[in-house]
């Protein structure tokens with residue numbers, strides 16, 4: 001990998017040390033240019049006129065996104081965020097009293113709020129799976145639970161927002177298939193970070209964002225829906241794009257994943273997302289993932305040497321999200337001090353992964369998330385800055 005070239009093609013790399021890739025990463029210049037150029041075109045020609053002219057390129061985005069995760073183009077719906085994608089599928093399932101959703105301890109708060117909402121409103125049952133000693137989902141416990149029966153959905157974050165943990169999703173997918181239980185994977189932090197192949201994972205649905213490890217623009221996301229589910233799924237909202245009036249009294253729903261889209265969207269952002277998918281694949285995600293893991297490992301090792309620093313990451317396999325705290329220091333203040341010194345980090349709030357933080361006795365913690373375009377030199381300079389903070 002030519003890291004220098006990659007960094008030269010990323011405007012932000014010579015402005016800041018960007019360790020907030022789990023928030024929103026630095027896009028490559030070609031992604032920004034794609035978005036800006038399309039907006040200029042709209043300014044010159046009109047929104048609908050540009051859309052018509054660029055339709056082939058806009059349609060191609062479905063190929064770019066599906067290619068990234070080894071899906072088919074008709075299995076992709078383009079969305080404005082991971083949450084919109086996730087809500088679209090979760091709330092479209094047939095939730096009735098007593099139906100069970102299995103999830104993990106490190107589940108993202110927005111997803112958990114939806115489980116609780118449907119528990120309150122429809123009487124669904126939420127079961128949080130036990131963890132192995134290392135902190136990932138305990139596969140034995142999962143299989144034992146699936147054997148008992150009565151589970152509607154396994155719904156899990158592949159990589160949580162609050163640390164390096166990578167869940168063993170292919171093994172979970174295998175069990176979901178064996179026991180014929182639907183599997184919804186929140187791949188918000190993993191798309192672009194590690195290779196994702198929906199055929200290998202065997203998930204039924206997958207949701208993701210463009211702005212994090214994929215290096216796409218903000219305001220983008222997507223939903224993958226396995227083709228075999230098109231016939232029975234009923235989106236919880238419809239419009240004149242996802243459905244067609246066939247008479248004064250009847251309508252027909254689209255027969256592809258776009259049944260979850262609505263008419264209006266940002267073509268500029270969609271093109272940016274497509275460009276980011278191409279860019280990620282061109283770098284070879286298995287190689288970039290190796291580098292992310294190596295940098296994550298180095299960062300953890302270096303943090304462990306800092307006095308009064310505690311690293312909080314769990315899991316057998318870890319990625320580029322590193323979570324830590326400095327004894328006696330307020331994480332928000334530390335983040336602000338780092339920002340003044342042109343180092344971008346973030347705070348992972350207790351409420352974002354409440355169940356996990358509560359179980360582990362953690363409050364708000366610091367999060368430094370590295371991408372392949374970061375360097376060991378940046379890590380060492382970050383550590384030096386951290387040691388000298390007031």
Ligand SMILES: Cc1ncc(COP(=O)(O)O)c(C=O)c1O
Nearest residue numbers: 081082083108157160161188209
């Ligand atoms: C694991 C996980 N799921 C979902 C989301 C929500 O993504 P979005 O903000 O694009 O809706 C996040 C955002 O941080 C996340 O970390």
